[in-house]
Amino acid sequence: MSRRVIPLSIIDAIVADLRLRIYEGVLAQGTALTEAEVAGNYDVARPTAKAAIERLVADALLERGAHKTARVKMLGAEAVRDIYVARSIVESEVVRRLAATATVPPAAVLANTEIVARIPQPATALIAPDMEFHTALVDAMGNTRTSAMYRSLLGEVRLCMTRVQSMELLDNKRIADEHAAILDRIRAGDPDGAARALDTHLAHARELLAADLQHSPGPGF
Amino acid sequence: MSRRVIPLSIIDAIVADLRLRIYEGVLAQGTALTEAEVAGNYDVARPTAKAAIERLVADALLERGAHKTARVKMLGAEAVRDIYVARSIVESEVVRRLAATATVPPAAVLANTEIVARIPQPATALIAPDMEFHTALVDAMGNTRTSAMYRSLLGEVRLCMTRVQSMELLDNKRIADEHAAILDRIRAGDPDGAARALDTHLAHARELLAADLQHSPGPGF
């Protein structure tokens, strides 16, 4: 099962490919990734594979303790809540500030029209534009470190998306409407309203995901 | 100049020691750190030194491009503004939420009494308790990811502290007072007031630092 990668920086390419395979769910949560195994799959030396694994651990997509083999991170209900609260803290303040100047990010508007267009499609088709919407909001602040922080959070969000079994628990139309409400409050120059709209939007998604993960075989077993 | 380190994990120990020396200013901003040099100083192999350097690059304390030697990060006025805005985004929402439940973090109170006690001392004595104060606020949210994000920001703050020449531009008493005001607004259950107090506090520090860095020989040279 030898996989080829473009020679950018070998380790970068491996990181990118592994990340993709984790996002796709090819590498399910809890999957063990030994250094030798990774090295073999990509035909590279073990130190190279090691470096790639360590980068993904730093990105919170893998986890491992000293002398233990790395595993694809397991996300339980508590972890999901933690992630979404963190998102909420960053994003609600962001939309608050955007609303203060009534700055509606064009990229966010665009992303939501894309979401509206995909309402009839399966929920998985919404993942990308949904993330694009939220990223656009944060990036509109023009603050590199805030964007970087948020991006690392989204990596974990993306990870737990693959774990959600019944994607249909997410109501496409409702998502589009909630996004529209957030944009509306920003446009109206209503910081409190924007923050409130965003908070309920994230809280809604959070509890649906958390409930779903509670039922399915948790990270414990 | 061979430095000894406790045998925890060799690379962890090196990372910790380098970080300390950067914070202390022993390794001034812009200092080049070649892999061979680090390896020699700690009597370890080059791959080990390489790993340590890469960890510090990930922590944003060092920076380096492909095939170029790592240097202690230079922080200019724009970088400081970016950092402080990011801090402000996280912290103001945090205090907002703390105020919503009138939850005054005991650790923050303690840290500020320490600051009050050190008002007569030189400003450098305030760095530690000041960071402790802000960290306590964020940690009071009980959100691991938010705390982690904030900690990475503080690493850079700490870094730029060593670069500020005339520390006396920071008025100790004013810092203590502004902290007290934040705690007061939280205690009063006044989210907007707390957020506003925190925002002005950080904006004040930010502009003083930025102005100072503008004058001193910038990151360019």
Next chain:
DNA sequence: CAAGTGCACTTGTTAGACAATACTAGGGTC
């Protein structure tokens, strides 16, 4: 003096090896 060339330095990556630690299975004992 300007521009091109070449060398020294540094990083990227590999190979192979050994020590130390964690997991697993087997055997012995109660």
Next chain:
DNA sequence: GACCCTAGTATTGTCTAACAAGTGCACTTG
């Protein structure tokens, strides 16, 4: 038959040695 202890195996941590490739500087040359 159940449990503990031990040995073996797999895996990671670190090292040495080496070569290729890229960067920057100094030097030469026009």
